[in-house]
Amino acid sequence: MxxxxxxxxxxxxxxxxxxxxxxxxxxxxxxxxxxxxxxxxxxxxxxxxxxxxxxxxxxxxxxxxxxxxxxxxxxxxxxxxxxxxxxxxxxxxxxxxxxxxxxxxxxxxxxxxxxxxxxxxxxxxxxxxxxxxxxxxxxxxxxxxxxxxxxxxxxxxxxxxxxxxxISFEGITARKTDVFAIRKSLSVSEDTFLLLTAARNVRTKGLHHIVWILKALSRTNLKIVWIIVGQNVEGLKQQFHNEGLSEQVRLLPAISKDLHDPSLAPPSALIDLYRCSDLFVFPTHNEAFGLVALEAMAAGTATIASDIGGLRSFMRSGENSLLVPQGDESAFADAIISLLIDPKRRQRLADQGQKTAQRYAxxxxxxxxxxxxxxxxxxxxx
Missing domain, CATH: 3.40.50.2000 (Glycogen Phosphorylase B;)
Structure with a gap:
């Protein structure tokens, strides 16, 4: 807000x-x-x-x-x-x-x-x-x-x-990101897929689903690290530890906008995370709009989200993104796998998503x- x-x-x-x-x-x-x-x-x-x-x-x-x-x-x-x-x-x-x-x-x-x-x-x-x-x-x-x-x-x-x-479409797209340096700082190798979710750790954001989605993904031969950034996400640490998934997740505190920066863009550190990720995944339960999903699309990142409310206003499943039934952890895992193993389709959705985001400058x-x-x-x- x-x-x-x-x-x-x-x-x-x-x-x-x-x-x-x-x-x-x-x-x-x-x-x-x-x-x-x-x-x-x-x-x-x-x-x-x-x-x-x-x-x-x-x-x-x-x-x-x-x-x-x-x-x-x-x-x-x-x-x-x-x-x-x-x-x-x-x-x-x-x-x-x-x-x-x-x-x-x-x-x-x-x-x-x-x-x-x-x-x-x-x-x-x-x-x-x-x-x-x-x-x-x-x-x-x-x-x-x-x-x-x-x-x-x-x-x-x-x-x-x-x-x-x-969104600040121009600010997001103009940002120059050193993907290699950021992945290195997160201890993520070049042959590992990087997933990102940005949200507060409250029930309506659906972050609790990520534990079970990541558990399903860990049964594949795909190398995956999932970044979760937002307020109170450290509260998820024990759940990932209990499931033996600690090495596959990075829990980062909320990234605040620098109020000394007169630009309209989101924090530069968040833009960098969008741009270096292979997928943005948003298993939320309730969104009046879903600003972070649109920002991820503007950054040129293929996006998967819950098929709910405000997200449907700019996300078209199969055209510029993938929409998944809310709370369906298996469907989220299947959607993630389908895009990770098909880079051409992933890039096509990313390109179309970025074109959509431009209309919301x-x-x-x-x-x-x-x-x-x-x-x-x-x-x-x-």
Whole structure:
């Protein structure tokens, strides 16, 4: 989310617009330490919520009051709330009475629900009621994938526009990567296939499946090392050890974007991992969009992922990637083997994937939002 917002702001600034970020106290404090290229305003701090994710969002009124204050002070032409809920819900309560245009973007957890994984705000009746009540009023909403837009339609949202997330296609493709040096640093020989997954270690990302997929692959004569990079992935270490797979996996901590770098690209170290891998594999359970899969495709890496939600918006199985039934570890193993033993097919999917990713460059996504902003401002001020 933070990278998406940062990239969108920078894209709009490059197009000549004056953009200010209004964000939570903690994020604003961190950003000010690195002096970003755009103004940052802090919302008031709030006590931490309940121990269960999505359980509590706090009171809307301190945030709403701050939004009203900053609007009256700065006279912004339009506000763009990322997350329909709770962010949009808090801002809408004061911007609508003020007659100020507001666009709200649904990114996933604000409207999607996965009860099995305890995912999403709307699993709780209070939050679900608030979202539905707000969408009964005239609202301008966007979803980052057709899957999200379908949910918005089901909630009877008005004025829906489907605008995807973007990637820094030029930044990814321009990166020069020393593949040999990186593989050497990972202790991966030249005759070994390198697989990559980038995700946080939470249930919805499906990283627990990798243990069993890799176990199936170890029964073949293929030499494989699997890199898993992301927050808390070290928590998987014992599972791989128990299955005798420690030598075939590399668990790397999350790679943070350098906020001193004004480019829109993901961290250079992550781009290098994309580019030196033979396959990007993404066994996720729930994706509103799936940015890392699109970045891997932009890097020219053949990609295999779960056949779900937002991934279907840009992945076409057999054309620019392979899609596999969610949670089907055997199917993932079969798909991986099929591409590793067929380099021509792997390269064809990689080439087509890169052509697809080019359509999602941030400049194009930003233009779509700017067009929508003009429509919203025009309609709101009638």
């Amino acid at each position: 933070e990278m998406v917002v940062d990239s969108l702001i920078r894209s709009q600034a490059l197009a000549g617009h004056d953009v200010t970020l209004v964000t939570r106290w903690k994020q604003a404090s961190a950003l000010r330490k690195v002096s970003p290229d755009y103004p940052v305003i802090a919302l008031p701090p709030r006590p931490s919520g309940g121990s269960q994710a999505f359980l509590d969002v706090g009171s809307r009124w301190p945030v709403a009051a701050a939004v009203a204050f900053h609007q009256l002070r700065h006279r912004f032409d339009i506000w763009h709330a990322h997350w329909l809920y709770p962010t949009g819900w808090m801002a809408e309560s004061v911007l609508r009475p003020l007659g100020v245009p507001l666009v709200m973007t649904a990114h996933g957890a604000d409207v999607n629900v996965d009860e099995e994984a305890s995912y999403g705000f709307r699993q709780f009746h209070k939050h679900d009621t608030r979202v539905r009540d707000m969408l009964k009023r005239p609202c301008w909403t966007t979803g980052v994938s057709p899957d999200i837009c379908d949910v918005l339609h089901d909630l009877d949202a008005k004025n829906i526009r489907c605008i995807p997330n973007g 941030w400049s194009k996504v930003s233009d779509s939002y700017l067009t929508f902003y003009h429509e919203v401002i025009s309609e709101t001020l009638k």
